[in-house]
Amino acid sequence: MAQIVLTADSVDVDYGNLAVKKTKNAKVKAFAETMICDHTSVNNQATSLAKKLGITPEASDTSRSLESEGDKKMAKLKAMHGAEFDKAYIDNEVAYRQSVIGALDKVLLPNAKNAELKNLLESGRPIFTSHLNHAKEVQASLR
Numbered sequence: 001m002a003q004i005v006l007t008a009d010s011v012d013v014d015y016g017n018l019a020v021k022k023t024k025n026a027k028v029k030a031f032a033e034t035m036i037c038d039h040t041s042v043n044n045q046a047t048s049l050a051k052k053l054g055i056t057p058e059a060s061d062t063s064r065s066l067e068s069e070g071d072k073k074m075a076k077l078k079a080m081h082g083a084e085f086d087k088a089y090i091d092n093e094v095a096y097r098q099s100v101i102g103a104l105d106k107v108l109l110p111n112a113k114n115a116e117l118k119n120l121l122e123s124g125r126p127i128f129t130s131h132l133n134h135a136k137e138v139q140a141s142l143r
Helices: 002-022 026-053 061-078 082-111 115-141
Strands: none
Touching: 002 026, 002 061, 002 082, 002 115, 026 082, 026 115, 061 082, 082 115
């Protein structure tokens, strides 16, 4: 379970780093910078909690799927430029947020046995929802 959180956050940081390098759009760049900052923080919290609990994060079907899909999308995004990149990046962010929130609600929260892990997940959910809403706002501005 910890690996799902770490993978989701790492993929998002990678997307954000790519967007910061490629975009010329201030709203896209600001969104990407927020993703880098927030997801680096969540990743650090999850890593610290795993160490504290003596947990070694292990890959699962869900974490492997998130990573595989992230790699495929990253390859496509790297080939794009300008407005095409901005639109594809934000469209991906909206879809990715929806996917991560779905995994959180259907897999992570229901299966979290440890109270501290469950608390971390529950405290992170509003952040993911806020990011989804922010991504949708940027998406609307690009139309």
